[in-house]
Amino acid sequence: MKDVFLSIVIPAYNEEKKIGRTLSLIVDYLNKKIFxxxxxxxxxxxxxxxxxxxxxxxxxxxxxxxGNEKNRGKGYSxxxxxxxxxxxxxxxxxxxxxxxxxxMDKLFLCLRNGYDIAIGSRGLEESKIIxxxxxxxxxxxxxxxxxxxxxxxxxxxxxQCGFKLFKGSIAxxxxxxxxxxxxxxxxxxxxxxxxxxxxxxxxxxxxxxSPESKVNPTIDSFKMLIDVCKxxxxxxxxxxxxxxxxxxxSRKESGVGKSS
Numbered sequence: 001m002k003d004v005f006l007s008i009v010i011p012a013y014n015e016e017k018k019i020g021r022t023l024s025l026i027v028d029y030l031n032k033k034i035f036x037x038x039x040x041x042x043x044x045x046x047x048x049x050x051x052x053x054x055x056x057x058x059x060x061x062x063x064x065x066x067g068n069e070k071n072r073g074k075g076y077s078x079x080x081x082x083x084x085x086x087x088x089x090x091x092x093x094x095x096x097x098x099x100x101x102x103x104m105d106k107l108f109l110c111l112r113n114g115y116d117i118a119i120g121s122r123g124l125e126e127s128k129i130i131x132x133x134x135x136x137x138x139x140x141x142x143x144x145x146x147x148x149x150x151x152x153x154x155x156x157x158x159x160q161c162g163f164k165l166f167k168g169s170i171a172x173x174x175x176x177x178x179x180x181x182x183x184x185x186x187x188x189x190x191x192x193x194x195x196x197x198x199x200x201x202x203x204x205x206x207x208x209x210s211p212e213s214k215v216n217p218t219i220d221s222f223k224m225l226i227d228v229c230k231x232x233x234x235x236x237x238x239x240x241x242x243x244x245x246x247x248x249x250s251r252k253e254s255g256v257g258k259s260s
Contacts, residue, residue, distance in 0.1 A: 075185025
């Protein structure tokens with residue numbers, strides 16, 4: 001494959017109703033661009049026809065499928081895809097494409113302006129929530145975000161939006177340190193990034209709730225809180241081996257911050 005400018009990593013679990021439309025929309029968007037790209041879909045042990053639908057798109061060699069033998073978790077799957085990605089920039093997106101793919105242009109603008117990571121956010125005043133979540137998911141999400149902001153990431157209003165763009169080497173550096181396999185991996189990713197002294201920018205986006213979300217607002221929220229406690233304890237015990245990247249010179253020396 002030629003030098004890849006952009007990799008898009010998509011974790012998928014039982015997404016037969018959505019993954020075909022998502023891939024079609026992303027491919028249509030990317031085919032209007034002049035750069036080389038790849039899409040990596042990680043099937044996390046789906047029990048439906050998700051893999052069969054993805055394979056229909058694989059006549060295009062820029063689209064690949066990684067399969068987990070059993071369900072391992074969203075964090076595990078995203079990490080696996082990012083460590084496989086070849087792009088100078090790496091985006092991970094949810095399989096339901098709740099954030100439209102053309103919103104990525106806003107994230108790229110931030111990276112051009114000196115940021116290392118740009119994350120889609122539903123928590124900013126300028127964000128446009130076209131289809132809101134059901135009230136119980138909204139409530140649980142707000143409580144979770146308050147806990148995160150109080151204990152771990154005070155400066156970030158929305159850690160959980162599944163639409164994040166990284167410089168490629170930075171994504172690999174951050175995800176190589178990731179320990180969380182489940183839904184709370186976003187929190188750990190951003191926590192590690194802050195420990196590395198990376199520049200993170202929240203970006204207002206359009207967002208459409210997917211009523212068929214795989215997140216259970218009670219069970220998964222409880223699991224996420226347990227994982228957040230684990231992140232906090234690892235931090236207290238200094239288990240994260242993060243050497244801060246203080247300036248441009250040290251970024252270049254470490255290989256972090258290069259975009260190709």
